Amino acid sequence: MGQRLPLPPIEHRSKQILSHYRIRKAEMEKLWEVFTTIDRDRNGFWTLAECFILVKEQTNSTVAPLIHSLFYFADRGNDGNLSFDDFIVSFTSFCALSREEVLQFFFIVVDSDRNGYVSKSELKEFFAYRPPGVDSAPVFPLNNKRALGLFRDGHWERLHFDDFAELADTFPNITFPAFHLQELVRKKLLGLQFWENWDDERVLKMQQDAELASDKTQTDQPGRATMKDILEYSTRKITENVNPTVKKPTDGEDDGEGSTQETVTREKDEAMAKNPLLNLIRNPTCAYHVPYVTEEFRRLQEEARKLEKDKQKRQLLAELNIPEGTGMDDYSISGASEEWSPDV
Structure with a gap:
């Protein structure tokens, strides 16, 4: 040993x-x-x-x-x-x-x-799963596929989770x-x-x-x-x-x-x-x-956002022909993706 x-x-x-x-x-x-x-x-x-x-x-x-x-x-x-x-x-x-x-x-x-959501075709494909092998048969019984047709009389094409939970409650074997x-x-x-x-x-x-x-x-x-x-x-x-x-x-x-x-x-x-x-x-x-x-990555994200805001600020100042550092108190910036407008 x-x-x-x-x-x-x-x-x-x-x-x-x-x-x-x-x-x-x-x-x-x-x-x-x-x-x-x-x-x-x-x-x-x-x-x-x-x-x-x-x-x-x-x-x-x-x-x-x-x-x-x-x-x-x-x-x-x-x-x-x-x-x-x-x-x-x-x-x-x-x-x-x-x-x-x-x-x-x-x-x-x-x-x-x-x-x-899960579609009826996705569930049928899952229940048709065959293990690797030339002559392998589906691992799930046919009753699983039949249950899909019986659920709500077959009048459905997709299920969100609450609907899927109802299916599981109706047919627990699934x-x-x-x-x-x-x-x-x-x-x-x-x-x-x-x-x-x-x-x-x-x-x-x-x-x-x-x-x-x-x-x-x-x-x-x-x-x-x-x-x-x-x-x-x-x-x-x-x-x-x-x-x-x-x-x-x-x-x-x-x-x-x-x-x-x-x-x-x-x-x-x-x-x-x-x-x-x-x-x-x-x-x-x-x-x-x-x-x-991580906290470190989150800090880097915040720095990246700040750099992006500063970049957009400089671009707007250039478009308005306003020198950087001049008249900044007369302009408000509400966000990187929002328009700026004078407060006067």
């Missing part, structure tokens, strides 16, 4: 995520032991095949396409290999999902283009593989009791937060997000990261209302940053991936 490998360094952001699930060093050591035991060649990475070994499932089982998706979401390098850091964050985040979030996970798997896969992974990673305790603690926390919430404008409890919240948050964050000079909703607003709005947005963002479903997705090629923005 070989010498046990030491626990590798864990990224700071990863430790933050793990702490939300009450995973400390002792639990990390246990997860590292699972990882190295299955990593037979000891190269420090998992392939898709090793994920099947973890849950002891075959490639022709009904959980197979979901294992593929979980691996794809976790594969930050998009190269077919999982580091321990990616494994421990994505797989424990999958274990941490609530029942609603497991449905959201299934929804995201099918809605690969991130248009906010989404059963997702819940079954979570149970299998939970058993292997720290055990069912650990995660059931986590479930109970999370539900209690959400109930307490709901009782303490006195602000009527608050629509969400910390730790919970609707599919609409996820879509709006991911769209905004992706836009901000792609174009750091984009005008934020509160840019140029110095009044109390603007400051309050910015505070509420920041608090919601902090809650969303703890969402296990979003933290599960580390592959940047996934349409639902939301890059995590």
Whole structure:
């Protein structure tokens, strides 16, 4: 028997995520032991095949396409290999999902283009999944496709999440593989009791937060997000990261209302940053991936916005033939993308 490998360094952001699930060093050591035991060649990475070994499932089982998706979401390098850091964050985040979030996970798997709904054709394609192999048969029973025709008498073409949840409630067998896969992974990673305790603690926390919430404008409890919240948050964050000079909703607003709005947005963002479903997705090629923005990167974004405003200011002064530094008190600037006008 070989010498046990030491626990590798864990990224700071990863430790933050793990702490939300009450995973400390002792639990990390246990997860590292699972990882190295299955990593037979000891190269420090998992392939898709090793994920099947973890849950002891075959490639022709009904959980197979979901294992593929979980691996794809976790594969930050998009190269077919999982580091321990990616494994421990994505797989424990999958274990941490609530029942609603497991449905959201299934929804995201099918809605690969991130248009906010799943079409009947997308669901049919998913249920037609065949494992690799010349003579392989579909892994899902025909009843799944038949259920799509029975739901609402077949008079539908697309389902948003609430409609999809109704489909799952009417025909539980459709989404059963997702819940079954979570149970299998939970058993292997720290055990069912650990995660059931986590479930109970999370539900209690959400109930307490709901009782303490006195602000009527608050629509969400910390730790919970609707599919609409996820879509709006991911769209905004992706836009901000792609174009750091984009005008934020509160840019140029110095009044109390603007400051309050910015505070509420920041608090919601902090809650969303703890969402296990979003933290599960580390592959940047996934349409639902939301890059995590560090404080340093956020500072650079603010500097970029300021530089862009200064650039636009100089351009306008040049167009008005006003020398820089002259007569500035007579002009007001409300924002980088808005017109300026004299106050006189």
